[in-house]
Amino acid sequence: MNDIVLTGDRPTGRLHLGHYFGSLANRVRLQDTYPMYVMIADYQVITDRDLPGDIQRSITDLLLDYLAIGLDPAKVTICRHSALPELNQLLLPFLSLVSVAELSRNPTVKDEIAHSSQAAVSGLMFTYPVHQAADILFCKGTLVPVGKDQLPHIELTRMVARRFNERYGEVFPLPEAMMGERPLLAGLDGGKMSKSRGNAIALSATEDETAALIRRARTDSERLITFDETRRPEVANLLTLGSLCLGRPPHALAEEIGYGGAAALKRLVTEAVNEFLRPIRKRRREHTEADARQILAEGNARARERAIRTLDEVGAAMSL
The missing domain is CATH 1.10.240.10 (Tyrosyl-Transfer RNA Synthetase)
Structure with a gap:
């Protein structure tokens, strides 16, 4: 099987230098070598916040950041989570393969919960790693450029793929993490650099x-x-x-x-x-918001074709 790169971001704010050196630079290098899907995970915005904010604005800013760093929509498929209903249908069989105890031990989820703006932990937040597994496996991604803090999610995705294959037959590859030049760049306050903590330098900052x-x-x-x-x-x-x-x-x-x-x-x-x-x-100044909308529409169509094929394979393997 040929390698496929899957990566992406939640549209919760402007991308910053921590993203660039942790993951984005890898994407630009890899786009000339591998087929690549870049997921804008808009549904996942509500994992750790009660109000999602202006998601449309955030998606446009995110896409403009992608174009600014040099991602080429002729080489990569940029798509939006909510435009792929088949991706969410993968959650049901995937959730059946993971125990509550295994989800509760995920260190990245623990950290996100600690910094969540929600009064209580939602079921969506708790199952966040399984959402990421669906993001990666819908296109049978094998290479996932990530920062160090996302490694536990890759391990859970590998576990989901392995258990599905053992129970229903070989359908999914086991993805590998690809680390950036500087996996974890600290913020200007000494903590983790994060767009939600106000300690990061945005790529679009003046x-x-x-x-x-x-x-x-x-x-x-x-x-x-x-x-x-x-x-x-x-x-x-x-x-x-x-x-x-x-x-x-x-x-x-x-x-x-x-x-x-x-x-x-x-x-x-x-x-x-x-x-x-x-x-x-x-x-970034060379691209318009109209460019971003057109690129996203085309990417959504290509990604959905891939998602439909994968879901059909899953249904056949499970005898649904």
Whole structure:
């Protein structure tokens, strides 16, 4: 079986540099090598929030971000979760293969629950990993570019595929995770970089917005800048961010700054990030919202054809 890449995002806000170095850069590299599906998981927005917000606006922004980083709709199929009813039909047989105890042990779900805006944990949130399994397996995805925090979901997807095959016959491949250049980039407050926690630099941020965010980043009072992830995690994180954007080792950046202190560090990182984002910002301006809607309509049609074929195979295997 030829490899197929499946990846995607929830439309809950603008994509940021953590996404880029954790997963997005891999997608751009892989699109010339493998067939690829990019899922905009709009139904999954309501897993951890009572009100979804302006999903239409978020979907458009997400698609424009995809185009800005260099994803080519002639090479990849960009689709929307809610446009694929067959995908959701896969949830029933998949849920029958997973125990409540196994879902409750998922560390990513635990973390999402801890940061949820909901008063109580919904059944949708609890079964979130199985939704992701359906996202991956509807197109028989074999390669999944993810950040480190998503690895437990890939393991559960492999378990679902394995159990389905053992019970009903060989239908699904076992997907593999593909890690990005920097699997987990910390946020500017020292925690996980997240669009929902306000500590991330969006790919669509202006130069002034980027500068303001980096000015507020946590550092420490030591004048000499050194790269020490254990003793000085905030300083190390800024050096890492500058390193990724410049393509230079973080230790070399620290030596260049020397006794310049936090102000010089932030100045260097601001210049590095803005220079890195400049071509991305330019490509984003070249596309319109009408472009985004047309690309999504075409992608939805192609993805649904694939989903229908997979669901037919599942029904035949289960003798439904």
